[in-house]
Amino acid sequence: MASSGATTTIRPEEAEHFARLAQRWWDAKGPMASLHEVNPVRLRFIRQSIDSHWPGATGSAKPLAGKAALDIGCGAGLVCEPLARLGADVTGVDAAAENVAAASAHSEAGGLDIRYMAGELAALDIGTFDLVTCLEVIEHVADKRAFLFDVTQRLAPEGLLVLSTPNRTAASRVLLVGAAEAVGYVPRGTHRWSDFVTPEEILDLLEEVGLEVTDRRGIAWSAAKSLHLSDNEALNYILAARRKT
Numbered sequence: 686m687a688s689s690g691a692t693t694t695i696r697p698e699e700a701e702h703f704a705r706l707a708q709r710w711w712d713a714k715g716p717m718a719s720l721h722e723v724n725p726v727r728l729r730f731i732r733q734s735i736d737s738h739w740p741g742a743t744g745s746a747k748p749l750a751g752k753a754a755l756d757i758g759c760g761a762g763l764v765c766e767p768l769a770r771l772g773a774d775v776t777g778v779d780a781a782a783e784n785v786a787a788a789s790a791h792s793e794a795g796g797l798d799i800r801y802m803a804g805e806l807a808a809l810d811i812g813t814f815d816l817v818t819c820l821e822v823i824e825h826v827a828d829k830r831a832f833l834f835d836v837t838q839r840l841a842p843e844g845l846l847v848l849s850t851p852n853r854t855a856a857s858r859v860l861l862v863g864a865a866e867a868v869g870y871v872p873r874g875t876h877r878w879s880d881f882v883t884p885e886e887i888l889d890l891l892e893e894v895g896l897e898v899t900d901r902r903g904i905a906w907s908a909a910k911s912l913h914l915s916d917n918e919a920l921n922y923i924l925a926a927r928r929k930t
Contacts (some may be wrong), residue, residue, distance in 0.1 A: 693805060694832040704864055707783035710761030711791055717760075720821075724763050726904055727751050727820055727923060731764075731847050734900060734925040735771075736818070738845040747772030754817040755839055757806060758822030762788035762799065768816070769797045776800045776811055807835040815841050820849045820923075823887075824880045837894040842928060846896065849904065849923035853881035856919040884922055896926040 694757050709715040712794045742748030750772030769775045769792070779785050781802040792799045802809055817840050826832040840862050851857050858878045871918030877917055882890075888898060903918035914923075 694807075694826040694828050694835065705783075707781065709763060710763070710784065710787055717763075720760070720763055723904060723912050723921075724767075726914060728767050729762070729848060729924045730849075730900075730902060730914060730925075731768075731818065732771075732808065734845060734847055738925070740929070749773035749816065753812075753819070753841075754788060754816040755811070757816070757819040757836060757839075758785065758825070759788060759801065760784050762792055762801070764818055764820060765799050766795065766797055768818070769799050776802065776814070778802050778804070778806055778809060778811070780804070780905075787900040798854065805840070805903040806832070811839070813839055813844070814840040815844050816847070817844060818847045820847070821851070823848065823850050823882060824877075829891065830881065833890050833894050833896075836930075840896075840927060840928065844927065846926045848883065848887070848921065848926065851881045851921050852903075852918050853878065853883050854919050857881060857921070861920060867923070884918060884924075887924070891926055895929055897929045898924050898926045900925040 693756060700862045704756050710717050713721040732748070736743040739748065743765050748771055752773050754768045754773035754775045755770065756775065756777045757775060759765050759779045762777055765775045765788065766778040777785070777788055779788070779801070781805070785801040785803040788799070789801045791799075802811065817836060819836055823829055823832060836846065851861050862878045884901065891898060901918075901922060901924040904912060904921040904923055905915035905917040906920070
């Protein structure tokens with residue numbers, strides 16, 4: 686397994702971009718509206734993956750009770766808070782201190798005890814976790830291989846990783862970058878299409894860091910279903926992975 690050494694994966698300009706949105710992160714009709722719309726779909730996949738990875742959790746209201754969860758690139762806590770409600774001891778890490786401050790304020794107001802930290806993942810002394818989530822993050826980092834190595838270092842031996850990211854296709858270039866930014870569905874400058882990662886590339890990178898994919902679904906949109914889990918990966922996909930056995 687390759688080591689990331691002292692590689693820095695945070696791009697300062699990316700951190701600054703999202704830091705400017707911190708105070709409106711929880712506004713479901715604001716600049717992060719797209720995340721609010723996709724979040725229930727991502728959480729549905731996360732719950733399915735939890736039930737598959739820990740069969741004893743199936744049907745439980747708190748399937749993560751007694752487990753530690755880490756959300757990487759947590760923003761203002763849209764995933765951390767649902768994980769806490771599923772019973773997990775949650776840590777959220779983000780490149781922007783402004784996001785961490787907004788996340789902390791929101792979780793405290795909601796009576797949730799969540800640990801938030803800002804900084805480079807590899808530099809934080811936070812231990813390992815049963816569940817690691819990394820949603821719409823890898824397309825924003827400087828060194829994807831080094832980043833996934835650092836992610837893997839945070840995964841407990843029997844842990845579960847859930848990762849999602851846009852696919853690099855002609856459709857995603859037109860819809861997720863061109864059209865979405867033109868109409869204000871996502872803030873301008875959010876995405877660089879050349880940084881999107883195909884499923885095949887992710888599989889190769891995960892293989893290099895010693896992980897195997899156990900499930901993978903597309904996140905698609907239709908007029909009938911809106912955003913939903915699908916076999917169509919043209920725009921976005923989400924996967925579950927674990928250490929190779």
